[in-house]
Amino acid sequence: MEPDGEKGADWGAKRGQAYLRIEGATKRFDDTLAVDDVSLAIAEREIFALLGSSGCGKSTLLRMLAGLETPDAGRIVLDGEDLAAVPAHRRPTNMMFQSYALFPHMTVEANVAFGLWQERPRLTRAEVEARVAEMLELVQMQRYARRKPHELSGGQQQRVALARSLAKEPKLLLLDEPLAALDKKIRQRTQLELVNLIERVGVTCILVTHDQEEAMTMAGRIGVMSEGRLLQVGTPGEIYETPTCRFTAEFIGETNLFRGRVEGGALACEDFPAAILLPPDAALAEGDEVWVSVRPERVRLSRAGAASSHAPDGAGCNAASGEVADIAYLGSHSVYHVRLANGRIVIASVPSVHWGDAPPPTWGDAVRVAWFAPDGVVLTR
Amino acid sequence: MKRQSFFLARGRFWVGMLPWAWMLLFFALPFALILKVSLSTPELAIPPYVPPFVMEPGAVLPHLRPDLASYRRLHDELLALGTSGADLQYLSAWGNSLLLAALTTLLCLLIGYPFAYHIARSREAARNTLLMLVMLPFWTSFLLRVYAWMVLLDSSELGLVNRLLLAAGLVDAPLQLLYNAGAVLVGMVYSYLPFMVLPLYANLVKLDQRLLEAAADLGARPWTTFLRVTLPLSRRGIVAGSMLVFIPAVGEFVIPDLLGGGDVLMIGRKIWDDFGPNQDWPMAAAVAVTMVLVLIAPIVLLHRHGRNAEEEQ
């Protein structure tokens, strides 16, 4: 299969700034393909996220960039230099490891200085000390310079790890699940802090995460990976609004997927009481087997029989009636699970303010779900 | 957090009594006896010493008559150090013991560290087997393993090593391989190697691979990574293994007796001789006391490292 999202993959190149270029990178472990023919171009100063569930190959790809794994095939070119033959310790890349890999027997200072002492020609003690001080100031850890890693909180350790990987001014910063080891509350705050810091330093950055929220918050572009393949590359908006395959549609956020066959310009679907109207720009042939993905917030929910602007009807609209099977109240919005007459569940996300003063529908109430045809996304794979 | 044992107070008492009583009777009390006997006078009797205190009938306190002769002997040897012709049998035995124990420890470390390191870095499925192969000789008879070296190092033309050397034409006459310090050293390294490998392996196998990768990522060459990350992080394993070899090696008696012959007098052997053929129990006890004193530092070191390792987990 061709990696889709050509648009995304070329994004950096189109701006004429392909700083990092990965071409056909492949890695096989025993009999599994961990990374399967991945190509990618990344611009200077870009923050790029590789997103996927565990075992999808994203970490292996990152480790190839660091030189910790050797690709079986493919090229990695950074700033015009082919990295294939460069061992890890000579690469102009630095990595922030998952759970940080801070040296437990060294102080914060010594950890940050470690990479600097490896520079050839050697730096003087004064130069190293100045650089360490600068880095610690950058991450606001000056006060903890003499502490050992185990005397720091998780958030502090993360900052030291960042300082250590930035100290050598790498051409490429690699972040492996940068915030997975932190509590949820701290994580959300740290995401933006980290982005601001990386942008201030101006380093090109690739981060790997399984957390879509983290990827969407931090990265300018996201590459979705599954089973070693890069499925789609694009901005967070592109990936969410116009997924190009079922995996992306289901992995990023929630969605309603309807499977069927194209008949007379609409989708004949066993799950849905009527033929599903397709978005007008969909270029499909009669008889094609495709899926339609509809995001829950695109699904309009109304009480059965009620007429309102939010309960569209008629032309260009798919609608069905059912009853409320489940409600998850989430504060700003509620997620309704509506069971259609044929048993199929349709998920609708409704803003809490939508119901105004009227009581929202509750379990067992008869309701109607509907969406405008252009709100569906046709997926061919 | 108060998470008291579920035993009732009385049950607890009896559970505690058994090991306490056992250890007091068979460990603490015998040690007190060593101290006492070391202050006694040897005598042809059963047991062969006169105790350093006696209870006179009707007296409240025992009558003390400590005999410091055994300690004075050791002290005199220490003073006579450097004097030519002085009889320094205890001091030289001590010197031999410490030197051989130190050399054994060093050799075990030099052989055992790369060995343990490579086992810890081998495939997970293979590790257990490799480790078991280290332990297997350890579970067979210690005496017979020493005996194997008597056979190998036999100094006649029938000794296996000598036969190999003669056959290869490397020597013209059989070498005197047995009954010298070298033979003792080989035997000790052979016998104690597992004591070094096991704690080192336990330490190295826990070493976080990502730390090594992080060092490489930060530009450290493999050798730098080893010196600055692997070695310092395995310090506890090194100390534990070294102490586990050094401590019993200092007191070793069987190996110098079988492989060293009469030439290599070690302090464990002196205790044995004073206790056995010489029937000088006070002297044996006094030497034992000095041995405990000498070994307290390494024992405390070992203990502290063991506890720290536990707390780290």
Place this chain on the structure above:
Amino acid sequence: MSARSRPGATAWLLAVYVFLYVPILCLIVFSFTAGEITTQFDGFSLRWYAELARDAELIDAVLLSLRVGALAATAAVVVGTAAAFVLARFGRYPGSAAFAGMTTAPMVMPEVVIGLSLVLLFTHPLFAFLGGRGVAAIWAAHTTLCTAYVTVLVQSRLREMDRSLEEAALDLGCPPFKVFFVITVPVIAPALMAGWLLAFTLSMDDFVLAAMLSDPGSTTLPVLVFARLHHGLKPEINALATVIVAVVSLAVVVANRAMLSAQRTRAAALRHAAGISPGSVSAVTLSHPDMRR
């Protein structure tokens, strides 16, 4: 970074294993000689094994060693388990540090010192009731030495044991005494087994303590072997070594198998326990995006 990719590593491992095993292999090979000399192979024969089987003195020593080993190992497991409980569960009390030192010290004291101290105890007129030197003294000495090892093994197992198991049993109305036998002992059973085996081999192998504490009627196998080594080498000792190596190897292989199958049974039980409500498990798996593959 693995040994697979580095010939140096493989060579080092191989060299050390050769160092460890060549002496033993030599012993085994020459046990089958027909001649009188331990270093010269004069044709294959089982002569020395026959001699071994006829050697009444040696067989007596083996039987005594087995008896002392079994008794000492059993006693060491009892005393050591109690000691481990005191160390792991009684917290701090006056004398707890002294107790901790006392239980583990025999492990690190040179055997000569322990042996001497126990001889002084058993020959002391005040402690004549202990029976003086002899089999009982050797048993007590071995028990003391082995207790230290058992204590360490059981203690670490107790520390990693999930205390809530015992608390759940208590909560369900099981009396403390019963909890120990129904819950605690089965959970720490592998450590008790390992402790017993270790203690048994230590006792079987000990020469120094046994030699110092033996009287003419109590010659254990190592004491006898040591005496014979001083009287000149005979291939009979090679035959003995071969038998011991064979028995130990067999025991190790069997124990390893048993341990592996126990682990598999445990894993199967865990899987079974996790599968009790497959519906709920799969629902959770499916609804959680991170767990979808």
